[in-house]
Amino acid sequence: MLEGSTIHTDGWKAYDGLILNGYEHYRVYHSQDEFVRGKSHVNGIESFWSFTKRRLYQFNGLSDDTFYLHLKESEFRFNNRANDLYSIMLKSLRENPL
Numbered sequence: 334m335l336e337g338s339t340i341h342t343d344g345w346k347a348y349d350g351l352i353l354n355g356y357e358h359y360r361v362y363h364s365q366d367e368f369v370r371g372k373s374h375v376n377g378i379e380s381f382w383s384f385t386k387r388r389l390y391q392f393n394g395l396s397d398d399t400f401y402l403h404l405k406e407s408e409f410r411f412n413n414r415a416n417d418l419y420s421i422m423l424k425s426l427r428e429n430p431l
Contacts, residue, residue, distance in 0.1 A: 341373050384411050 336355035342348045344362035351358040359373035368374060385407040389395065395403055413421060 341375055343375055381408075381411050384414075 337357065339357040339359070340348075340351055342351070342358070342360045344360050344364055348358065348360065359370070361367050361370050361373055361375060368376070385404065388407050388410070389403055392403070410418065
């Protein structure tokens with residue numbers, strides 16, 4: 334992350350040092366039943382991790398060597414969840430044949 338980046342988190346204590354390291358830091362406190370503060374929330378990342386955990390659970394464990402690839406696939410699927418993945422993949426294969 335670049336210094337000066339804006340970071341939105343929940344209230345976990347481990348995030349306390351972010352502001353000291355040059356980041357603009359906003360948080361919401363789930364422990365106090367707060368889930369949105371102005372424009373600050375973490376719903377998007379929580380939605381992504383919920384999607385990814387459900388997807389990766391089916392593999393019954395992954396090796397360290399392939400975890401990153403599975404994570405990137407989940408990112409692609411999450412970001413394109415409203416699109417027709419078959420059409421996207423077919424177009425990609427036509428433009429970049431093996």
